[in-house]
Amino acid sequence: xxxxxxxxxxxxxxxxxxxxxxxxxxxxxxxxxxxxxxxxxxxxxxxxxxxxxxxxxxxxxxxxxxxxxxxxxxxxxxxxxxxxxxxxxxxxxxxxxxxxxxxxxxxxxxxxxxxxxxxxxxxxxxxxxxxxxxxxxxxxxxxxxxxxxxxxxxxxxxxxxxxxxxxxxxxxxxxxxxxxxxxxxxxxxxxxxxxxxxxxxxxxxxxxxxxxxxxxxxxxxxxxxxxxxxxxxxxxxxxxxxxxxxxxxxxxxxxxxxxxxxxxxxxxxxxxxxxxxxxxxxxxxxxxxxxxxxxxxxxxxxxxxxxxxxxxxxxx
Numbered sequence: 001x002x003x004x005x006x007x008x009x010x011x012x013x014x015x016x017x018x019x020x021x022x023x024x025x026x027x028x029x030x031x032x033x034x035x036x037x038x039x040x041x042x043x044x045x046x047x048x049x050x051x052x053x054x055x056x057x058x059x060x061x062x063x064x065x066x067x068x069x070x071x072x073x074x075x076x077x078x079x080x081x082x083x084x085x086x087x088x089x090x091x092x093x094x095x096x097x098x099x100x101x102x103x104x105x106x107x108x109x110x111x112x113x114x115x116x117x118x119x120x121x122x123x124x125x126x127x128x129x130x131x132x133x134x135x136x137x138x139x140x141x142x143x144x145x146x147x148x149x150x151x152x153x154x155x156x157x158x159x160x161x162x163x164x165x166x167x168x169x170x171x172x173x174x175x176x177x178x179x180x181x182x183x184x185x186x187x188x189x190x191x192x193x194x195x196x197x198x199x200x201x202x203x204x205x206x207x208x209x210x211x212x213x214x215x216x217x218x219x220x221x222x223x224x225x226x227x228x229x230x231x232x233x234x235x236x237x238x239x240x241x242x243x244x245x246x247x248x249x250x251x252x253x254x255x256x257x258x259x260x261x262x263x264x265x266x267x268x269x270x271x272x273x274x275x276x277x278x279x280x281x282x283x284x285x286x287x288x289x290x291x292x293x294x295x296x297x298x299x300x301x302x303x304x305x306x307x308x309x310x311x312x313x314x315x316x
Contacts (some may be wrong), residue, residue: 001126001190001192001193003177003178003180003181003192003211004175004176004177004179005175005176005177005208005211005212005215005308006035006186007175009175009176010173010174010175010176011147011148011173011174011176012169012170012171012172012173012174013112013145013146013147013148013151013169013170013174013204013205014041014042014043014112014113014147014170014171014235015043015100015139015148016147016152017042017043017082017110017112017151017155017169018042018043018044018045018046018153019034019046019094019148019152020048020151020152020154020156021041021043021044021047021080021110021138021155021216022046022047022050022153022155022225023152023154024155024159025047025050025051025054026050027107028078028159029054030076030077030078031054031077031080031296032054032055032056032072032077032080033047033048033054033055033056033077033079033081033082034055034056034057034058034065034068034079034080034264035048035055035056035057035065035081035083035084036057036058036059036060036061036062036065036080036082036083036087036267036316037053037057037058037059037060037080038083038084038224039082040115041083041084041112041171042082042110042112042113043112044080044090044286045084046166056060056068062083062087062088062091062235063091063092063094063095063222064090065083065092065093065135066081066083066095066096066099066100066107066109066300067099068096068283069081069107069126070095070099070100070103070105070107073105073106073107074105074275074284076167077104078108078159079107079108080108080110080155080158081107081108081109082109082110083111083112083128083167083306084094084112084118084125084127085113085115085127085168086113086114086125086126086127086130087111087122088109088111088130089103089109089111089127089129089134089166090127090129090130091213092313094167094212096109096134096164097137097141100164100281101137101138101139101140101164102138102139104163104164105164106163106164107165108159108164108165109165109166109167109210110155110158110167110169110298111127111165111166111167111168111169112169112170112209113127113131113160113167113169113170113171113255114127114130114169114170114255115127115128115161115170115204115205115255115256116128116255116283116288116293116296116297116300117170117171117172117205117255117287117296117297118171118203118211118288118292118293119171119172119290119292119293119296120290120291120292121191121290122245122265122279122288122290123289124287125295126255126287126288126289128255128256128257128285129233129256129257129259129260129286130146130166130256130291131168131254131256131260131261131262132194132202132256132257132259132260132261132264133260134166134233135141135207135232135233135265136260137164139163140164140166140233141161141163141164141165141166141186141231141233141234142165142166142168142231142233143158143166143168143186143230143231144167144168144203144204144229144230144231144232144233144234144262144307145164145167145168145204145230146170146172146174146177146202146203146204146206146228146230147174147175147176147177147178147207148176148179148194148206149176149177149178149179149180149182150178150184150228151169151229152278153182153184153269154167154230157169157184157186161186168204169294170204170205170255172205172293174205174208175208177207177208177211177228179268184230186231187234187236188231188236188239189201189227189228189229189230189231189236189240190227190228190230191225191226191227191239191243192214192225192226192227192228193214193223193224193225193226194223194225194227194284195214195219195222195223195224195225195247196223196246196247196248197222197223197224197226197247197248197249198222198224198225198247198249198250198251198311199224199225199226199228199243199244199246199247199250199251200213200214200225200227200246200251200252200253200307201223201227201228201229201250201251201252201253201262201263201266202226202227202228202229202241202252202253202254202262203230203232203241203254203262204254204255205255206253206254206255206302207226207228207259209253209297209302209304209307210226210253210304210307211220211226211308212304213304213305213308214313215302216305216308217308217311224247225243227239227240227243227298229262229266232261232262232265233265235265235266235269237269237273240266240270241269241270241273241274244270244276245274249252249277249279250266250268250270250276250277250278250279250282251278251279251281251307251310251311252278252279252280252282253281253282253307254281254284255282255284255302256283257262257282257284257285258280258281258282258283258284258285261312262282263278263280263282264280266278267280279301279311281301281306281307281310282302283300284300288300
């Protein structure tokens, strides 16, 4: 599939979420939105302004917010619940597990400010374990979109899925990768490029970094493919196995801990179906730090240049 990687047209996935939520709210009156006093940051404020009677500010009471959303879902509503990822996956784990996933209720948990690119708020607000937590829950589906086009698809797709969905969004602006006509499929990753030298599996904002690395490596005669794994659960096992068979080396990169996240999920597939080495890039079993988002990506070695250096050091 072709890609744009338009660095002149950047937008945060949280902004795209707010816009997509507003548009789908115009089409479906059963959609309601709950936020934990962070609507200006999560961008649910766009929905709140247009549909004040379908928006509920639950205050700093995230556990109550999940319980209320669960109740609303039993009345035929489709609740979208939003807060920062550190609260929306960590603080409310018990309520998600027992009040949403166990009864398999139709609640959509869309969290923003995930990963280290939250920036200056520091380690307490940089959620690096949420993919691990959410993909382990029965009935939960996990989506991690990379740009505004994919976010719009993810929100529309979540409405069509009957049951819990966790959507991971970020704070920082990211390049536009797909045009508006791109066809996405739930549970099916997207292969960008046909390079046979190697495969980079990426998710969320790391897809853009992987594509930048791909373009730089092309100038050195190294042709790799990038696989955008937007759906982490269910995982696209077939494409992972295909890439393992067709390319010389495999690398995963995520703005998440290397324990339990995308790299771990891919390793589980490889271990069972096609054993092959996978180099995992991400946060190496540590907490984040306070700092500028770009500086933090460099500090934790998650830039396009870091991908290239890691490939040359460990694989090529």
